[in-house]
Structure formats: C-alpha cells, structure tokens
Amino acid sequence: MYDFDIAAGSKAELYRELAGALDALTAEEPDAIANMANAAALIWQYLPDLNWAGFYRNVGDELVLGPFQGKAACIRIAFGSGVCGTAAQTRATQLVDDVHAFPGHIACDAASASELVVPIVHDGRLIGVLDLDSPKVAHFDAEDAAGCEALMAILAARIAD
Numbered sequence: 001m002y003d004f005d006i007a008a009g010s011k012a013e014l015y016r017e018l019a020g021a022l023d024a025l026t027a028e029e030p031d032a033i034a035n036m037a038n039a040a041a042l043i044w045q046y047l048p049d050l051n052w053a054g055f056y057r058n059v060g061d062e063l064v065l066g067p068f069q070g071k072a073a074c075i076r077i078a079f080g081s082g083v084c085g086t087a088a089q090t091r092a093t094q095l096v097d098d099v100h101a102f103p104g105h106i107a108c109d110a111a112s113a114s115e116l117v118v119p120i121v122h123d124g125r126l127i128g129v130l131d132l133d134s135p136k137v138a139h140f141d142a143e144d145a146a147g148c149e150a151l152m153a154i155l156a157a158r159i160a161d
C-alpha cells in the first residue's frame with residue numbers, strides 16, 4: 001500500500017498535496033482502470049465528508065460505472081440524465097448544493113445531499129466524469145471544483161485508452 005503524508009492546513013494545500021500524490025501514483029502506470037481505482041481511493045481517503053467517490057466512463061456515449069468507493073451504485077447513466085449525465089453532455093463541472101433540488105437527479109445512495117461532478121476531457125474527447133457525493137448539504141464549493149478539475153487534468157491523459 002501507498003501511504004501519503006497529507007495533513008493539509010488549508011483546502012488549497014490539501015488539493016496541492018493530493019495533486020502531487022495522484023501524479024506520483026499514476027505517472028508510470030498505463031492501465032486506465034488501475035489509475036482510476038487509485039484516484040478514487042486517494043480522494044476517498046483524504047477529502048472529508050464523502051459518502052461516494054468515483055468514476056463513470058464514457059462507453060459509446062453512455063456513462064458506465066467505473067472504479068469507486070462507497071455503496072454499490074447505478075451502472076449506466078444516459079448523457080443528459082442526472083448530475084453526471086448533465087456534466088457529460090455539457091462538459092461543464094456541476095456543483096450541486098442540494099441534489100433534491102436538481103431536476104432529474106439520480107438517487108443512488110439516499111445519504112447523498114450534495115454533489116460535485118467534473119467532466120474528464122482529453123484531446124477533445126470526453127473520457128468520463130469524476131463524481132463526488134456528500135451527506136452534507138452545500139458541502140462542495142468553488143475551491144473543491146477547481147481542485148478536482150486540477151486533479152482530473154493530471155489524470156485525463158492517464159485514463160484515456
């Protein structure tokens with residue numbers, strides 16, 4: 001197992017340290033599933049108050065469940081459907097303070113109250129999305145969105161087949 005000494009004082013520092021750890025973990029590994037699995041584990045371990053963290057992959061213009069941490073989840077999500085499908089279709093990060101107020105939200109885990117979904121794009125191609133769920137309302141903020149976008153910028157090339 002890999003142990004990273006991440007004890008950040010601020011959120012910005014936490015994301016900087018996470019980016020370093022993710023970079024180190026995935027730099028030499030060409031296998032996309034292995035890299036997504038370690039990214040999900042890293043995020044799950046170090047970001048506070050999550051009840052789900054993981055990936056949906058773009059398989060033939062449909063989102064299919066990828067490596068994750070948390071409860072078993074819905075397997076296939078159409079582009080445009082729910083928070084993940086909206087992120088996939090628009091290629092824009094979705095920061096949702098209250099999932100119950102999001103039209104078409106797909107409730108995989110009843111504990112989820114807020115959600116952050118970041119599209120992962122490489123060479124103009126949508127590879128998939130990172131999906132984070134929290135049991136706390138309005139848990140994620142713009143710093144989380146920017147931090148996770150930076151993490152996905154590192155990961156994108158390393159999970160593109």
Ligand code: SME
Pocket residue numbers: 052073074077081082083084085104105106107108109112115131133
């Ligand atoms: N809530 C998501 C579905 C995926 S689960 O949260 C793991 C959505 O609305 O797209």
